[in-house]
Amino acid sequence: MGGRRAEETTLSEVSELAEQEFEANPFGPHHDPVGSDPIKGAEQNPTDQPELVQLLTPEGERVEHPDYAIDLSAEELQALYRDLALVRRIDVEATALQRQGELGIWASLLGQEAAQIGAGRALQPDDMAFPTYREHGVAWCRGIDPMSIIGLFRGVDSGAWDPIETKFNLYTIVIGAQTLHAVGYAMGMQRDGGQGACLAFFGDGATSQGDVNEAFIFAAVFDAPVVFFCQNNQYAISEPIEKQTRIPLYRRASGFGFPGIRVDGNDVLAVLAVTRRAMEAARSGQGPTLIEAYTYRMGAHTTSDDPSRYRLASEMEAWKLKDPNERLKAYLVRSGQADAAFFEAIEAESDELAARIRKATVEMPDPEPASMFDNTYAEITPELAEQRDTFLAYQAGFSDEASHA
Amino acid sequence: MNTVTLGKALNMGLRKAMEDDPKVLLMGEDIGKLGGVFRITDGLQKDFGEDRVIDTPLAESGILGTAVGLAMRGFRPVVEIQFDGFVYPAYDQIVCQVAKLHARSRGRLPMSIVIRIPFGGGIGAVEHHSESPEAYFAHTAGLKVVACSNPVDAYWMIQQAIAHPDPIVFFEPKRRYWEKAELDPDATPEPLFASRLVREGSQVTVLAYGPMVKTALQAASAAEEEGISVEVLDLRTVSPLDMGPVLDSVRRTGRCVVVHEAPSNLGLGAELSARITEACFYDLEAPVLRVGGYDTPYPPSKLEEDYLPDLDRVLEAVDRSLAF
Numbered sequence A: 001m002g003g004r005r006a007e008e009t010t011l012s013e014v015s016e017l018a019e020q021e022f023e024a025n026p027f028g029p030h031h032d033p034v035g036s037d038p039i040k041g042a043e044q045n046p047t048d049q050p051e052l053v054q055l056l057t058p059e060g061e062r063v064e065h066p067d068y069a070i071d072l073s074a075e076e077l078q079a080l081y082r083d084l085a086l087v088r089r090i091d092v093e094a095t096a097l098q099r100q101g102e103l104g105i106w107a108s109l110l111g112q113e114a115a116q117i118g119a120g121r122a123l124q125p126d127d128m129a130f131p132t133y134r135e136h137g138v139a140w141c142r143g144i145d146p147m148s149i150i151g152l153f154r155g156v157d158s159g160a161w162d163p164i165e166t167k168f169n170l171y172t173i174v175i176g177a178q179t180l181h182a183v184g185y186a187m188g189m190q191r192d193g194g195q196g197a198c199l200a201f202f203g204d205g206a207t208s209q210g211d212v213n214e215a216f217i218f219a220a221v222f223d224a225p226v227v228f229f230c231q232n233n234q235y236a237i238s239e240p241i242e243k244q245t246r247i248p249l250y251r252r253a254s255g256f257g258f259p260g261i262r263v264d265g266n267d268v269l270a271v272l273a274v275t276r277r278a279m280e281a282a283r284s285g286q287g288p289t290l291i292e293a294y295t296y297r298m299g300a301h302t303t304s305d306d307p308s309r310y311r312l313a314s315e316m317e318a319w320k321l322k323d324p325n326e327r328l329k330a331y332l333v334r335s336g337q338a339d340a341a342f343f344e345a346i347e348a349e350s351d352e353l354a355a356r357i358r359k360a361t362v363e364m365p366d367p368e369p370a371s372m373f374d375n376t377y378a379e380i381t382p383e384l385a386e387q388r389d390t391f392l393a394y395q396a397g398f399s400d401e402a403s404h405a
Numbered sequence B: 001m002n003t004v005t006l007g008k009a010l011n012m013g014l015r016k017a018m019e020d021d022p023k024v025l026l027m028g029e030d031i032g033k034l035g036g037v038f039r040i041t042d043g044l045q046k047d048f049g050e051d052r053v054i055d056t057p058l059a060e061s062g063i064l065g066t067a068v069g070l071a072m073r074g075f076r077p078v079v080e081i082q083f084d085g086f087v088y089p090a091y092d093q094i095v096c097q098v099a100k101l102h103a104r105s106r107g108r109l110p111m112s113i114v115i116r117i118p119f120g121g122g123i124g125a126v127e128h129h130s131e132s133p134e135a136y137f138a139h140t141a142g143l144k145v146v147a148c149s150n151p152v153d154a155y156w157m158i159q160q161a162i163a164h165p166d167p168i169v170f171f172e173p174k175r176r177y178w179e180k181a182e183l184d185p186d187a188t189p190e191p192l193f194a195s196r197l198v199r200e201g202s203q204v205t206v207l208a209y210g211p212m213v214k215t216a217l218q219a220a221s222a223a224e225e226e227g228i229s230v231e232v233l234d235l236r237t238v239s240p241l242d243m244g245p246v247l248d249s250v251r252r253t254g255r256c257v258v259v260h261e262a263p264s265n266l267g268l269g270a271e272l273s274a275r276i277t278e279a280c281f282y283d284l285e286a287p288v289l290r291v292g293g294y295d296t297p298y299p300p301s302k303l304e305e306d307y308l309p310d311l312d313r314v315l316e317a318v319d320r321s322l323a324f
C-alpha cells in the first residue's frame, strides 16, 4: 500500500501490538466483565490461558486443559468418529454428484467436520441452531435427512426440513443475517421460560457484516442465551482472514462485553467441551459467548470456485496434517478404544449411506411448477391466486399441444 | 476488431477507464486475486495494484459507505456487488446517501459512483443469486440505472457510466456474460442514456433490456417464421427512460409488449405502459402488455424456466396483442 500509513507495520506487528494493549487492560478501566461466573479460559484471564483450547493434538495424542476436562467412554468416542466419517462421506458424495450435473452447486464442509460435530453434539433438545449454508455436520447432529440438504443444492426447494420441529433453522445464504435471528430467538427463550439456548453459526468473513456486529450488541445488552460459533476456516471465498480483521476474531468479543475463546476447530473433543460449557453458561443466564473454531476449508469455497487462483497448495498440505477425522482415528487406535473391525464397519456404513444418497438424488423428482406460488403468503392474495390460475392454464395449453401432436 | 465475451468486454472497459482516469478505483468482495466470482476484474489488481483494486471486508454497507467518502474526496469508485441478492445490506447507503448527497449538498458533493450488479436468473443458482432488483433503484430519485445486453454495449457503457458525474446502478446480465460479439475499440459509441432499435418490424413493438433482449430477438425470429413482424428495442437505460425511440416505434406498430425478468407488479413495464398510454393513447391498437417474473419469491432453480419469461411467453403476449 503506497506508503500512506504513518509507519509500515506488518500484520503480525499490528496484532502483537493489539495483543499487548489488550492484555494490559482487556476490558478497559471501568468495565466489569459480564456474568458472575464467567466462562473459564475465555477472555477474562487472557494472560494465563493458552491461545487455543486443544484436547487432542494433531497426532492424536490426548492432552489436558486446565479448564476444559472431558471424559468420554469408548462408545461415545466411537460415536463421534462415526459422525465425522459419515458427514465427510455425505460431503464427498455430494461433491461428486455436483460434478456429474446432479446438483447445481455444493458447499463443502471438508476439513470442518470436527468443528461442526463438536458444536452439533453440544446441542440439547431445547436448543436452537442457526446455520449458514455449510453446516451439513450440524444438520446431521440435528437428525436432518441429508437428502433435505441435497435437495436445496439440487434446486428443488430452499430446504425441506421443518426448522421449528428440528430446532435447526433453514440455511441462510445472506451472510450474517442469521446471527440476529438467533439473538431474537434467544430473547424469546428468555421471555417465555425456555430452557435452551441458541447456537449461531457464521464464518470468518461474516464477522465483517453489520448484522453480525449488531447481533453481538443485542446479545450483550440483553444478556441473551446465545452462543456465537464462528468457524474461522481462514477464507471468505478468496479473501484470507487478514482482509477481515487485525486481531484474532475471538478477541472481538471483549469489545462487546462478553467472553470470547478460540478452540482448535479440528479437535472434536475440544470443540465439544468448549461449546458445552458456553451453551451451559447461556442456558443458565450468563449471557453470550463467542467461540472461534480455528479450522481450515480444505475444499473449494463451493464447487463453482477455483482456489488455485488465490492460495498455495503447500498451505493445504500443512493443514492436511491436522485433519480432524484422522486425528480422532489416531487417538482411538493408539488408545486401543477401537479396533480394525470398528473402522471397517464405519466404512461399510459410509458406503451404504453414499449409495442411498446417490440413488435418492438421481431419483429426486422435480417440484410441481405451480408450487412456486404456494406459501408466498400465509393468506394468498386474490391477485396472486389469479396469476397462479393463469399460469396453470398456460401450462395446460402446452400439455394439450403435446397430446394433440 | 476482436471477438470478446460480454464479461471480457466489461473487463476491457474497466481497464480502459482505469487507464484514462487515475481517480477510478474498484472495490468489492473477491475482485482482487480472484478477479471476481465472474472474473470481470480479472488481472486488474495485478496491473493497477491493491490501492486501486480493493478487496474489501465482507460488508456491502461498508463498501458503499466508504465509496461515498471516496467520492467526496474526488475518487470515482466502481463498486462490485457480488450478486443481485446481496445488494440489500447496502440499500440504506445507496438510497439514503449515494442518491441524496448531491441534492443535499446543493451540488457541492460529487457522487460519481458506479454500482455494478450482476443480475437476473437462468444460471441454475441457489437463492439470492438470480434476482432483478432494478425497479427499487429506478424508483429512487438521484440514481440512474442502466443495463447492458451485449458485449459492445458492455464495453462502452461501463466507461461512460464511470465518466458520468451522477451515481449509476449498472446492471450486468449475468447469464449473458459468455455471449460473444465483435468489438471495435476505435468505434464511436452511442450515448449512454439512449435506447436502441435492434430489430425492425411493423406489427408489434417488444421492449426489453439486459438479459431479455436476446430472448426478445429470438421471439422476433420465431414470430417471423409465423409471418408476424416484431420490432425489438433494447432500452439500455432504465432510469432515465429514453422514450423517444419507444414512442416512435409504438406509434408505427400500435402495439407494445414489455419484457423483463423482474416481477410485473410495479416493475419497469408498469412505468413504460403508463408513459406509452399517456403519450400515444390514440395510436394504440391494444393495451401495453407485460411479460415478467411472477409475483413470488424467485423459485428454486428447477423451476426457474417456468418463472422466467421465455420465447414462448413473449410470443403468447405478441399473439394476445395482435388478437386484441
Ligand SMILES: Cc1ncc(C[n+]2csc(CCOP(=O)(O)OP(=O)(O)O)c2C)c(N)n1
Pocket: A134, A173, A174, A175, A202, A203, A204, A205, A206, A207, A233, A235, A236, A237, A297, A301, B029, B058, B060, B082, B086, B089
Ligand atoms: C450479504 C452477502 N454478501 C455476499 C455473499 C456472497 N458470499 C457467499 S459466501 C461468501 C464468503 C463467506 O465467507 P465466510 O463468512 O468466511 O464463510 P465460509 O464460506 O468460509 O464458510 C460470500 C462473500 C453473500 N452470500 N451474502
Ligand SMILES: [Mg+2]
Pocket: A203, A204, A205, A231, A232, A233, A234, A235, A236, A237
Ligand atoms: Mg470462511
